[in-house]
Amino acid sequence: MAELTGCNCQLNFIFPTRNAVLNQLKITAGYTAACTPVQLYLDGKNIGLSASDCCGYWEFSLPELPPDGRHTLQVVSGCETCCLTVEIDSGTSPVPIPDILYPSGQISGNAPLIQGTALPGSMVRVCVDGSVCQLLSVGEDGSFHWQYPQPLLEGNHVVTAVTITPNGLESGLTYQFFETQASIAFSVTLKRAQEGSRFRTIGLELLVSSPSYPITLYYLMLPPGSDTPTAENIMDYTGPGLLDGTAAAGSALVNTGGDVTLLISGLEGAPSGALGLKDGYRYDIYLLAQAGQEQSPVLSAFYIRAMPFDGGRGTEQDPYQIRQLSVEEIRRKYPDLTVGSSSYGIDDTAHLLRNIDDMQTLYQESGGKYGVRNSMALDYMLTSPIDLSDYVAANGGTGWLALGFRGNEVSPAYFTGLLSGSGDETPIRGLTVIRSSLHLYEGLFAYSRNAVFRSLSLQNARIQINRSPGPEGQAETQVGLLSARMLAGTLADISVTDASVTIGSGIHDSVEAGAGGLVWEAEGELDAHDLYADNIRITITHGGYRTGGLFGRVRRTGNGSPSVSHALVRRCIIHSEGSQTAGIAGQAYLPKLLRDLRVEASEFTGRSFVAGIVGQYLAYHPVSSLAEDLYSTDNTISVIEEENYYCGGLFGQYNMEHAHTIRNCTATNCRVIGGYHIGGFAGGIELSGPQIVENCHVSGGTVKDAYGEAGGFTGEIQYYKSEESSGLPNPLITECTVQMAAPVAGRESTGGFAGIINTDFVTDRQIVISHCTTQAAVESAGEYSGGFIGRLNIGVLTQCTASGDVRSQAGSAGGIFGSSAGRSTDNPVYHEVLADHCAYSGSIQAEGSDVGGIGGYCDGTAGVTIHNCLVTSPLISGSSPTGRIIGGQSGDVILNDNYSTTTNILQGGIPKAIIENPSGPDGGTPSPARTLTARDIAMILDENSKENNSLPGKKGLK
Numbered sequence: 001m002a003e004l005t006g007c008n009c010q011l012n013f014i015f016p017t018r019n020a021v022l023n024q025l026k027i028t029a030g031y032t033a034a035c036t037p038v039q040l041y042l043d044g045k046n047i048g049l050s051a052s053d054c055c056g057y058w059e060f061s062l063p064e065l066p067p068d069g070r071h072t073l074q075v076v077s078g079c080e081t082c083c084l085t086v087e088i089d090s091g092t093s094p095v096p097i098p099d100i101l102y103p104s105g106q107i108s109g110n111a112p113l114i115q116g117t118a119l120p121g122s123m124v125r126v127c128v129d130g131s132v133c134q135l136l137s138v139g140e141d142g143s144f145h146w147q148y149p150q151p152l153l154e155g156n157h158v159v160t161a162v163t164i165t166p167n168g169l170e171s172g173l174t175y176q177f178f179e180t181q182a183s184i185a186f187s188v189t190l191k192r193a194q195e196g197s198r199f200r201t202i203g204l205e206l207l208v209s210s211p212s213y214p215i216t217l218y219y220l221m222l223p224p225g226s227d228t229p230t231a232e233n234i235m236d237y238t239g240p241g242l243l244d245g246t247a248a249a250g251s252a253l254v255n256t257g258g259d260v261t262l263l264i265s266g267l268e269g270a271p272s273g274a275l276g277l278k279d280g281y282r283y284d285i286y287l288l289a290q291a292g293q294e295q296s297p298v299l300s301a302f303y304i305r306a307m308p309f310d311g312g313r314g315t316e317q318d319p320y321q322i323r324q325l326s327v328e329e330i331r332r333k334y335p336d337l338t339v340g341s342s343s344y345g346i347d348d349t350a351h352l353l354r355n356i357d358d359m360q361t362l363y364q365e366s367g368g369k370y371g372v373r374n375s376m377a378l379d380y381m382l383t384s385p386i387d388l389s390d391y392v393a394a395n396g397g398t399g400w401l402a403l404g405f406r407g408n409e410v411s412p413a414y415f416t417g418l419l420s421g422s423g424d425e426t427p428i429r430g431l432t433v434i435r436s437s438l439h440l441y442e443g444l445f446a447y448s449r450n451a452v453f454r455s456l457s458l459q460n461a462r463i464q465i466n467r468s469p470g471p472e473g474q475a476e477t478q479v480g481l482l483s484a485r486m487l488a489g490t491l492a493d494i495s496v497t498d499a500s501v502t503i504g505s506g507i508h509d510s511v512e513a514g515a516g517g518l519v520w521e522a523e524g525e526l527d528a529h530d531l532y533a534d535n536i537r538i539t540i541t542h543g544g545y546r547t548g549g550l551f552g553r554v555r556r557t558g559n560g561s562p563s564v565s566h567a568l569v570r571r572c573i574i575h576s577e578g579s580q581t582a583g584i585a586g587q588a589y590l591p592k593l594l595r596d597l598r599v600e601a602s603e604f605t606g607r608s609f610v611a612g613i614v615g616q617y618l619a620y621h622p623v624s625s626l627a628e629d630l631y632s633t634d635n636t637i638s639v640i641e642e643e644n645y646y647c648g649g650l651f652g653q654y655n656m657e658h659a660h661t662i663r664n665c666t667a668t669n670c671r672v673i674g675g676y677h678i679g680g681f682a683g684g685i686e687l688s689g690p691q692i693v694e695n696c697h698v699s700g701g702t703v704k705d706a707y708g709e710a711g712g713f714t715g716e717i718q719y720y721k722s723e724e725s726s727g728l729p730n731p732l733i734t735e736c737t738v739q740m741a742a743p744v745a746g747r748e749s750t751g752g753f754a755g756i757i758n759t760d761f762v763t764d765r766q767i768v769i770s771h772c773t774t775q776a777a778v779e780s781a782g783e784y785s786g787g788f789i790g791r792l793n794i795g796v797l798t799q800c801t802a803s804g805d806v807r808s809q810a811g812s813a814g815g816i817f818g819s820s821a822g823r824s825t826d827n828p829v830y831h832e833v834l835a836d837h838c839a840y841s842g843s844i845q846a847e848g849s850d851v852g853g854i855g856g857y858c859d860g861t862a863g864v865t866i867h868n869c870l871v872t873s874p875l876i877s878g879s880s881p882t883g884r885i886i887g888g889q890s891g892d893v894i895l896n897d898n899y900s901t902t903t904n905i906l907q908g909g910i911p912k913a914i915i916e917n918p919s920g921p922d923g924g925t926p927s928p929a930r931t932l933t934a935r936d937i938a939m940i941l942d943e944n945s946k947e948n949n950s951l952p953g954k955k956g957l958k
Contacts (some may be wrong), residue, residue: 007539010056011080012130012584013073013171014160018084022172023094025066025086029059029175031158032077042066052077056156058179094377095171098124098144098161102213102255103178107653109211110152110180114159115145115255119171123164129157138163152180186210186294188217193257193285193301197311199325199352200334200835201263202285202304208257215254215291221283222247223370224303225340231298234288238557242271245278245336255291267333268304275336279308279351280359280371305372308355314378316418323353323384344394350386353428357403360413375411376404382421382456389430389460399433402446402484408439408474412446415483420454423493431481436810438467438474438511441484443520451489453482458518461499464942465513476512477503480519480552488524488560495532503540510543514586517572520552525560530938531567536574544578546586547606548615553580555589561625564592572602577640580615580914581606582652583632589615594627603636608653610637611683612670616646620657622690630665639675642707646683647675648714650696653684656691657720663692676708677715677755678746680738680776684709684716687731687767698738703776708744709755711790712776712804719759719767719794730768730796738774743804748782749790751818752804756784756791759831766832767795777804783811783848784818786856787840794831803841811848813878814856814887815840815871820864832863843875851878852886852921853900858892871900871923882907883921884914898923 004592011032016022026078031052032038038058040047043066052058058077066088074083098118118124119140126146127133136144156179163171189207196203208215222233223246229237241247260936262724266276277283282305289296309320327347330337334351342348356375363371370594372378378890391400404413421428433442441447442463461481478484481496496517503513514520517533533549546552549569554562580586583599587609599612609615619625632650639647646652650666656662667680677684680698698713709715713736749755752774757767774788784790787802802815812819820833840853850857853871858864871884881888902922905912918924 004487011075011077011082013075013082013084014130014158014175016073016084016086017162017173019086020170021087021089021092023090023092025062025071025088027059027061028075029055029057029445030060030075030082032080036077039076041076043071057158065700075273092169092895095119095163095165095169097171097174098158098163100161100174100176103159104176104256106179107257107260110154110558111148111150112178113145113213114169115143116161117142118144118161118163119165121166125162125164126289127160128152128162154180154182165569184209186291186296188215188289188296188299190287190299190301195305195307197307198263199307199310200279201265201307202277202283202352204262204264204287206254206260206262208254208260210257210291210294213255213257215289216251217254217262218251218288218290220247220249220286221266221887222278222286224282224284226284228300229286231295234286234298238271242274245275245281248274248277248283250274262905266555276333277306278336279355279794280362282370298682302616308359308372309352309380312381314380316379319379319381319418319420322380322384322386323347323382324386330540334367335509343658344391346390346394349390350388353386354403356380357413367947375589377416379418380420381443382419382426385426385810386428387430388428389432391430392432392434398435400431400444402441402443402736405439405441406448412441415445415448415451418452418454419456420452421456423455423495424457424657427457429459431458431463433463433465434465435465438465438477440474440476441478443480443482445483447485447487448483448489449487451483451486453489453491453494455493456482456495458482459498460494461496463501465503467505478520478552479503479515481516482518484520486522486526487557488526491518491522491526491528491531493530494518495534496536498533499535499894500537501539503544505542513540513544514546514552514576515540516547516585517554518551519548520546522551522562523557524562526554528560528562528564529566531564533569534571536569536572538574538576540576540578542577544576544606546580547574547576547578548581548585549574549583549602551585551604552768553587553589554585554591555587556591561590561592563591564597565593565595568598568600569602570600574603575605577607579606579608580652581609582611582613582615583635584613585615587618588614589627590620592625592934596629596631598633599633599635601631605640607640608646608675609683610639610647611650612637612648612667613650615652617654619660620655625660628661628664631668632666632670633668634670636671636673638673641892642674642705643676644674645676646715647672647678648682649680649701653677653686654682655686655720657688659690661692661694662696663694665696665791667698667701672703674705674707676706678703678706678709679711679714679755680740681736683713684718685714686718686720689719690729691731691732693733694735698740700739700741702740702742704742704745706750706755708747709749709790710744710746710775710890711742711751711754712744713753715755717754717767717795719765720762730766732768732770734770736772738776740776740804743777743779743807745779746781748780748810749780749784750780751786751788751790752776752778752802753788754790754799756793757789757795758791758793763831768798769795769800770798771800773801775803777842778806780808780810780813782809784856785813785846786818787815787842787844788838790819792820792833794833796834797836797838798834799837801841802841805842806846807842808846808848811846811879812850812856812887813844813846813848814851815842815844815853815873816855816869818856820852820855820858834865834867834906835869836865836867836870837869839870839872841872843873844877845875848877849879849886850880851876851882853884853902853923854898855886856888857937858889858893859884860889860893863892864889865894865896866898867894868897870898871902873900873902875904875906876902877906878910880907881921882912885923886921889921895919895921895923899926900924901926
């Protein structure tokens with residue numbers, strides 16, 4: 001004991017003990033009179049002032065660790081002083097402190113059985129109130145116990161324990177307060193029975209009082225509706241159900257009184273061979289408590305379900321918890337889940353994840369007796385990584401079966417709940433499917449509706465489907481690694497990495513197959529944000545449609561439109577022998593928003609509608625949509641055959657009606673190869689009303705091997721007549737640029753900015769392209785080659801510039817447009833065109849006729865106006881007619897105030913005499929004649945207003 005002085009001698013140390021040798025000293029503690037001030041001194045230095053609590057307990061945390069050596073501790077409370085000496089030796093390995101299990105809190109009786117755990121093979125010195133002590137041996141299982149030998153006074157007491165190793169080293173002291181009460185009657189009440197907080201447990205909430213402990217609690221759990229057992233049955237049940245988990249029996253110890261919670265797994269004190277509780281099974285529960293000669297009446301609760309997960313309640317605030325079961329755990333505790341017994345033919349380590357679906361199936365198959373009626377509608381949280389790689393051998397070697405899948409001819413069970421995790425800390429790894437037949441839905445889930453997926457990481461998934469020869473069967477499959485289909489809901493902070501999907505047909509016929517790195521089809525009011533895909537490989541042969549790095553398709557349905565924002569796709573390779581293939585989504589049908597989407601260092605190949613961001617974007621719903629801050633970088637985009645169409649750096653085709661906007665988007669160093677309608681930004685853009693494409697750019701990269709209609713920005717711009725757009729502003733493309741080191745190369749209708757601007761409808765509306773520039777050269781094997789546009793069949797160009805050289809093996813070549821032929825045999829429709837305040841500075845070399853610095857051939861049936869344009873070409877060369885401003889013309893062609901500094905103009909290989917006339921085919925020469933600087937050109941182009949309604953034209957352009 002410590003040395004005490006004072007008036008009442010209630011003051012004392014609990015920890016440390018006198019002359020203790022410690023590894024370190026962090027706290028001191030003791031007791032004195034209740035609610036009195038306490039002052040602590042270390043080596044004579046005041047450490048601080050505290051006070052004891054209502055039980056007389058006091059404690060100090062030392063502000064810093066004392067150094068090695070001997071130290072004096074002094075505590076002062078009122079007129080009392082207590083001193084002791086301790087030694088600090090930091091080189092001493094700390095001995096684990098013991099753990100006191102009982103007594104604690106309020107106890108009945110006054111001679112407790114003291115129980116605890118400590119280092120096996122050591123000794124424990126146990127003291128009560130610092131006066132009555134006993135040296136105990138610790139058993140091999142680490143337990144110790146001591147029946148206190150004499151009655152304690154009613155009130156507060158403290159029990160302390162110190163571990164002593166065989167070589168004499170002592171641990172720190174542990175202590176626990178308890179309060180003795182007068183003896184009370186034996187009583188055990190079952191307050192509640194419910195799902196336990198761990199897998200395959202039931203939680204029992206008891207109210208316990210007893211003059212002695214421990215209490216033995218006997219339990220018997222029977223199928224719902226069973227006959228009520230007797231007390232003897234409960235204590236010694238050997239009837240049916242123990243081996244298959246439909247019943248459970250055994251006993252557990254209760255060591256303390258008051259409110260007590262027990263988790264029963266059905267293995268505590270169970271007969272040999274008993275399975276224990278089965279997850280999702282329900283039981284009628286019968287309990288009997290006994291302590292000595294005391295025995296409770298039979299307690300009962302009915303229709304209680306064993307926990308099918310690892311805790312929680314299935315709500316958003318307290319979701320069911322899902323973890324991986326280890327193989328060792330399964331073989332030791334859950335033999336029905338081992339490879340030889342589980343329904344999947346493997347060690348069912350992802351059993352808790354499958355229970356999301358299996359519990360609902362069990363409910364339906366048992367007529368509501370077992371399972372969870374709506375398990376696919378509840379909320380779940382992953383608490384550990386989930387490894388599905390061993391499921392490659394499940395289901396007869398075909399791998400994972402999508403949660404909710406009920407067969408090709410049966411509607412799926414929809415997941416409508418929440419599944420969340422902790423990202424890369426709780427990944428779902430190794431999802432594997434290997435099939436020789438097609439399932440309609442493939443993925444982690446089959447179909448989700450209004451579900452929420454949050455903070456999930458899918459890694460190393462592999463889906464391999466090859467339909468072998470055989471009877472006619474399913475001909476379609478939809479693959480989404482997270483969920484094959486999704487109707488509304490939320491995707492937030494989701495990643496998919498290092499995954500592969502291969503779909504083919506062993507009988508060489510076409511399969512209807514689509515795939516998405518996350519979801520094949522996401523429709524309705526979807527909020528998808530913070531998505532990431534890396535190293536995804538998708539290959540679909542003998543068919544395929546709507547395939548993307550994140551989505552196969554996103555689309556509006558009912559009154560809901562999807563939004564996708566903040567996503568990155570990188571290092572992905574997608575090859576589909578079908579259409580609509582891209583990095584974000586194969587098709588976007590009436591989405592609300594696409595924002596901050598990036599696709600990098602990837603390859604995309606398909607038959608048509610192939611792109612870096614979206615293969616086919618359909619935005620013709622009255623509700624406005626917006627696409628902004630989209631980036632396609634270092635991607636290769638190509639079609640399989642030259643007759644395929646719509647291939648672009650960001651979009652394969654973008655169809656817009658009503659008030660839709662694309663802005664602030666960039667394609668950088670993308671290689672766009674082959675087919676009809678191909679462009680560095682988009683293969684084709686279809687406009688009809690007040691749509692805007694603004695501040696979008698193409699930088700670097702190539703556009704080549706086009707079979708027809710190729711442009712540095714877009715292969716085709718098509719006007720689509722829409723009654724809803726009547727009276728609204730014209731569609732506008734503005735502030736867009738193209739910078740390419742390699743020429744735009746195609747067979748015909750090739751332009752540095754666009755291949756063709758066209759329409760199939762009679763209209764008095766126009767497509768306006770304003771303040772756009774291109775620095776891309778053009779190489780064409782056929783007609784209609786333009787430094788800016790190959791064929792300008794409808795539209796207004798205002799304050800646009802082109803500087804790339806034009807090389808054509810045919811005619812109809814121009815610096816701004818190659819031809820304005822406004823009709824064809826199939827489409828006898830003429831429209832007025834206008835080039836206003838435009839400039840061209842590259843060279844033109846064509847092997848055919850109709851060659852000009854602004855326009856090659858001008859068909860003026862509906863009117864062609866070229867106004868206030870400038871040509872500064874070093875060379876213009878072609879067959880007759882060739883001019884500095886235009887080549888050939890017919891109909892009403894209006895030329896006003898056009899100028900050129902070109903002096904080297906060849907017609908048929910012979911220098912052509914220039915006819916000076918600002919209103920003629922050669923235009924005028926600026927006076928005084930000199931080489932114009934960039935500033936001069938800018939001044940000329942800025943002379944007039946850029947407002948559309950002020951532009952000159954034969955019919956007054958709207």
